[in-house]
Amino acid sequence: MSGWDEGAVYYSDQAQFPRGGAGGGDPEAAATRHSVLRKFKEFIRGFETGKNVYPYRESLVQNPKHLLVNMEDLHNFDADLPAKLRSSPADYLPLFETAAAEVLVNLKSKVAGETGEMEDPLTGEVQILLTSKEDSVSMRSLGAQYISRLVKIAGITIAASRVKAKATYVTLLCKNCKNIRVVPCRPGLGGAIVPRSCDHIPQPGEEPCPIDPWIVVPDRSKYVDQQTLKLQENPEDVPTGELPRNLLLSVDRDLVQTIVPGTRLTIMGIYSIYQAANSSNSHKGAVAVRQPYIRVVGIEEAN
Template sequence: MEEPVPGDVQIFLSSKENCLSMRSVGADYMSKLVKIAGITIAASRVKAKATHVTLICKNCRSVRTVPCRPGLGGAIVPRSCDHVPQPGEEPCPLDPWIAVPDKSKYVDLQTLKLQENPEDVPTGELPRNMLLSVDRHLVQTIVPGTRLTVVGIYSVYQASTTYD
C-alpha cells in the first residue's frame, strides 16, 4: 500500500471572541492571533509568491532549496555555498546564488486594505487601516466595499521602496 503524500494545507479559523478595535492593536498583540472587523477599501492584483526558492551556485552548480517566510516576507538566502572544494578547485565566492524560477514553488497572493468601520471611528478622527495578506483559496474572493471580520496573525514587515 502506498503512503499518502503530504501536501500544502490551508486552515480557516473562526472565533467567538469579540473583535478588537484597530486602535487597540499594538505591540502586545505582535505575532498573536487577532480578530478585527472593518471594510475592505482596496484589493491588489493577484501576484505569485514563492513558498520555496531553488538556488544554484554560479561556481560549483550545487542546488539548494530555501523556504520563504509566510505573508509578505521573502526568503533568507545564505551568504555562502556549503560545497567543499576538491584539491585544485577554487572555493565558491560570497553570495554565489542565482534563483531558478522554474524550479521554485509558488502560491497566489493578494493584499487587501482593511479600514475600521465608520461606527468605530471617534468623532473628528480619521479612520485607521491595516494591510492584510491573503493567499491560495482566499485570493480574489473579496472586493472593495465588503465588510469583513478577519482572524489572523498580527505582524509587521519591512515595506519595499517599489510600488505597483
C-alpha cells in the same frame, strides 16, 4: 536577489518550529509537535455534531482545497488546541494543514482501497481557515502585545491588489559550483532567508565559491497565489474628530480574489510585521521601519 519575488522581505518571524523540520532537532519540541499533529488529526476525523455526523471529515472530502474550522468546536474537542493556535499561530497552523492533508490522503485511500502511505510532506495542500464567535478587537488597540498572535478585526476593504505569485519554497543554484539548495520562504509578506555563502569545499584546482553566489531557479521553486487588501476601520468605530485607520492584509491561496473593495468584513489573522528589503539594503545599520500587517486565516463578510 531582488526582482524575483515582489515584496520579498527578510524579517524573521522567529517561528518556534522551523517549517518542515521536525522540531528543529530539539526532541522535546518534536514530541510536542507530534502529539499536537495527532490531536489535530483526531479532531478532523472524529469531531461529531450528532450521531455519526462528522462535519470536518465530510467537508474535507467535499472540498479538499480548504477546511473551515470553528474555534468553538476546536475548544470543545480539546481546549489546548485553540490556545496553541492563538498564542503561536505561525507554528501550529502549518501543523493543522499537514494534519488535514494526511487525513485527506487516508480518507481517499480508504475509498480507493489502498493503504495510506505518505509520499511527500503535504503542508500547504489543504488550507485551514478559521472562524470564531469572539468579539473583534479595535484596530487602534493593536500593539506590540499582539505581534505573532491570532486576532479578529472588523472593517471595510477599500483596496485590493492584483494577484501575485508568492514563493513558498525557493530553489537556489550556486553559480560557481552548481550546488542546489532549497530554502523555505516566510509566509505572508515574508521572503526567503537566503544564505550568504555556499558550503561547497573547493577541491584542488577549483575556484572557491564567492559570497552571495545564489541564483533563483524559478521553475523549480514553489508558488501560491497571494493578494494584499487594505482594511479601513468601520465608521462607527472611529472616535469623533479622528481619521479612520487602515490596516494592510495579505491573503493567499483560496482566499485570493474572494473580496471586492467596499465589502464589510471581519477577519481572523496573524498580526505580523514586515520590513521592506530595500530599506534594509539602503540603510545598513539604521533602525529599520517595520510595517504591521495581518496575514489573514479567515474571512467573513458582515452585511
